Amino acid sequence: MNMIPTIGMETHVELNTNSKMFCNCPVVETEDPNISLCPTCLGLPGALPVPNLKAIESITMLALSANCSITNNGMFHRKNYFYPDLPKNYQISQFDLPVGVNGSLEIILDEGIETVEIERVHMEEDTGKSKHKGSGRIDSATSTLLDFNRSGVPLVEIVTKPVIKSSKEAVSYIEELRQLVIDLGISEGKLEKGNLRFDANISVAKEGDKELGVKVEIKNMNSLRSLEKAIDFEIKRQTKLIESNEEIIQETRHWDEDKEVTSSMRSKEGSADYRYFSDPDLPNMILTDEFINNIKKEIPTLPSDKRKKLIDTGLSMSESNHLGKSEVWIYDLYLDTQKLTNDCKTTYNLITGELQGQLRKAEIENLPEWVNSERLSEIITMINDNKISFTSGKEVLTNLIQNEINPTDFAESNNLIQENDFDEISKIVKDVFEANKEVVQRIKDGEEKLVGFLVGQIIKSSGGNINPSIAKDLLLKEL
Amino acid sequence: MNLSNSSISEINKLYKNKELKPSEVYEEVFNNAALSESIIHAHLKLFQEEGIAASKLSDARFAKGKQLSQLDGIPIAIKDNINLKNHETTCSSKMLSNYISPYDATVISKLRNSGVVFTGKTNLDEFAMGSSTENSAFGPTKNPWNPQHVPGGSSGGSAAVVSVGSALASLGSDTGGSIRQPASFCGVVGFKPTYGTVSRYGLVAFASSLDQIGPITNSVEDAKIIFNSIKGHDPLDSTSIADTSIEIPDDKTAKVGVIKELMEDGISDESKNEVEKTIKLLEDQGNKVVEVSLPLTKVALSIYYLIAPAECSANLSRFDGVRYGSREFGETSYQMMENTRAQGFGEEVKKRILLGTYALSAGYYDAYYGQALKARSLITKDFENIFKDVDYLISPTTPTPAFKFGEKTENPLEMYMSDLCTIPANLAGLPAISIPTGLSSENMPLSVQLMSPARTDSSLLKFSEKLENLISFDQRTSLLKEMK
Amino acid sequence: MKKDIDIKSVAKLAAINLSEDEEKKLEKDLNIILEHVEALSKMNIDDEEISIHPLGETLNLREDISSEFLTHDEAMSNSPETEDGHFVVPPSLD
DSSP: OOEEEEEEEEEEEEOOOSBOSSSOOBOOOOSSSSOSBOHHHHTOTTOOOOOBHHHHHHHHHHHHHTTOEEOSEEOOEEEEOOOTTSTTSEEEEOSSSOSEEEEEEEEEETTEEEEEEEEEEEEEEOOOEEEEEESSSGGGEEEEEEEOTTTTOEEEEEEEOSOBOSHHHHHHHHHHHHHHHHHHTSOOOOGGGTSEEEEEEEEEEETTOSSOOOOEEEEOOOSHHHHHHHHHHHHHHHHHHHHTTOOOOOEEEEEETTTTEEEEEEEOSSOOOOOOEEOTTSOBEEOOHHHHHHHHHHOOOOHHHHHHHHHHTTOOHHHHHHHHTSOHHHHHHHHHHHHHHOOSHHHHIIIIIIIHHHHHHTTOOSOOTTSOHHHHHHHHHHHHTTSSOHHHHHHHHHHHHHSOOOHHHHHHHTTOOOBOOHHHHHHHHHHHHHHTHHHHHHHHTTOTTHHHHHHHHHHHHHTSOBOHHHHHHHHHHHO | OOGGGSOHHHHHHHHHTTSSOHHHHHHHHHHHHHHHHHHHOOEEEEOHHHHHHHHHHHHHHHHTTOOOSTTTTOEEEEETTBOOTTSBOOTTOGGGTTOBOSSOOHHHHHHHHHTOEEEEEEOOSGGGOOSSSTTOTTOOOOBTTBTTBOOOSSSHHHHHHHHHTSSSEEEEEESSSTTHHHHHHHTSEEEEOOTTSBOOTTBOOSSTTTOEEEEEESSHHHHHHHHHHHBSOOTTOTTOOOSOOOOOOOGGGOEEEEEGGGGSTTSOHHHHHHHHHHHHHHHHTTOEEEEEOOTTHHHHHHHHHHHHHHHHHHHGGGOSSSSSSOOOOOSSHHHHHHHHHHHHSOHHHHHHHHHHHHHHSTTTTIIIIIHHHHHHHHHHHHHHHHHHHOSEEEEESSSSSOOBTTTTSSSHHHHHHTTTTTHHHHHHTOOEEEEEEEEOTTSOEEEEEEEOOTTOHHHHHHHHHHHHHHHOOOOOOOHHHHHO | OOOSOOHHHHHHHTTOOOOHHHHHHHHHHHHHHHHHHHHHHHOOOOOOOOOSSTTOOBOOOBOOOOOOOBOHHHHHTTOSOEETTEEEESOOOO
């Protein structure tokens, strides 16, 4: 019987604003505890929240980029629960009127593009950080140390619908989302710094079942690798339970990185009663169409847009994906060059493979300004016209990087122009044939790998300037 | 001259004419405190050294003609749920008995900049929950008119100090009547501004959508002067409103409405009588007085006693022993929090937190809190409709004059009933003022309440001042003589 | 509508450790109050868009400018227990 896993991802993105979400305290990156605090983010009596405009602009931009509808008349809600790192023992969040709803994000899989439906995008504030003292494990700590520097930092929560079907999809989704927030410039997106955190909701059901299985939440996955492993483990665990007719408890489980298992944390018991109600300290938040349109205008070219453009030039999915994620100058250079050459493959290979590699090797950080699309297109056109081999093209490029040369002139004066004339090449092929009769015989007897040797001989005797593929063809014809 | 019952403008004139010094006035109010505190227990803390120092600085300013404002050198007491930097803000609770505030509330910054001399912090019902100051963890305040009677609440201390002259004026806070009711019980003026006109930043929140800070004073003019000094849009308070004021034209032709439902059962004859007498005065002056109906007053109490506890249940969640305040032992942090809150909160506070938690909980939200919100907006609409026909509203401030200690502590509803007349203004965010009008047969103060549309505070104060002159209740009694 | 309040579970949600006597008294008082508010809960009121602010005001957003407020010492000044600049509490589970 086929078990179908269903996964929903909940992701929190830390915004890179100057100040916190509801107060002017600076967002800081420091080991010194409790140095960026005020009555509001410390939860002192009498303090009040005042929301950050940049944070709202950022979340609106993110929601729009994820094709969400933006809520014009929204509000903030208090999510009530007691925990030492939550200063007010309620978190200011959004409940039924989040900034963005019903969106989608494209993800790249081996099989092609998949669309992940997004349920909601909402604004909230981060909590402080806890450090457990004692033996280092949560359940045998002797005390907990609290640092509230992070309390109040703006967080955007993105929740997908339960539509993800595998761990690979989940990873791809997170990669896509991460790239998006980086491209939008709203977050650093560094997993290791906690700029992006995620939990997974996983259930398994028998194929054909109309209802989804019991949902289990998995927390504490700190990298994409642990995300993939945790999901795979959990799917296996739930599948085993279902197959042996055992009950799956709806709960929150903790991914143990060392043991590589998920373990029970606390019983979700249905779900906690957060007693959401609209925060009376924060009046209705009106996002006008004008505001939304202004944000739309600010959206830079996104990974999915880039990918589309690149695919239109003829590149494959993985090539487009790779180039779309590269630095903007390479992406722009490719497009400009491609317009001139009208070719995608050679242009792609020369720019992404060769150019990047050579710059790195020569330890050149910035592309010299004379290495532009015109000069590059000259090289590429020569290659594609069979005037020079790809290898020779690499040589021209190397020199172009170092000096402001004219590629065509350089190729000519350095004897790189290859012979394409059939008759000329035939002559050379015949000569080499004659001079290597034994080898020819051995090839005819079955030693096919010696063809390469003969091709080498042909090229050598020509001084390196004949078209190797023509040579090979003619040689094979002779054989 | 009985200084402590003089008006701010009178005293300011004397300061400017160098006939009187701020330090002299401070000395007198401090002496009044020394005489009265052991009986009425209105101040939780007296700032003797600080008060002397501040008043001396004020002396110097007046000597140079460099006074900061009309409030310079005026001694004012502050309710102990308003943060004053480097002083305890206890909210009359064991939970915060040792909490020293690291910041000033916005209203305090404004008063400091005006040169006000703070006399100290005054007693209240714990976390502003109550109508008698009997819920203070540090002992009740006694009504200066008769110490066997309550001073009202929750700003009982603030009202008592003005009544007895241990401050020239005070700040209180009003969520369901907590400025107006104690002012009424103590025979002084109490003004609750339009919601949002005075910043709540630094006021320990009870019910965020209902709370407002306001002045308790000897006269309406004093209330006006203090209000003008503390009002204003505050970027630190998202609920504070822009400084737009709406004027009601011409007092003489102002039309006044008497709220029918607040002149029926549940209101004592004496209280109704004060309203009738006041109406007559108004009519004699040429104002038209009509009867109006606000049928939803019957559920106003229920609405309030769902919304206020719900909001307070979340507002008081921060008191957990983690970052400040008292702390009890617990093996885990959750147990520590549970024990801290069990020990730190008094009964009434616990009651309201639990009621609020319940009203918000899964399965009950729609019937209780959700319903209360809907009904509240109906009340707001009703008021808007009534104000199309009348300019001001008049009603009793309280159903009865000040009751005796222990009289209303048996049945939870009885105490809540004392907020009957004051709650509607909080629900609709309207400005409202209590003006003393006379004395009861038991020699306890009586009053009337005036209300007006949102943002018409200055008109309400102007109208009330005229009415106050007509009433000319001389509450400048020698309460202190009796105490000596 | 269920009238009787489950005081134990509400106290758990509110993180208040009530004594048995307190539970009894509070349960009694709260049931009296809830009975009083029954009339309101039974009213038929149309759904309408709720304005959070009593006067219908809407939210003003603040410029993203950072400024410092409390010093470290001020922030820690009322802490019941500190260690290495941290607030200290008994171990929190989860």
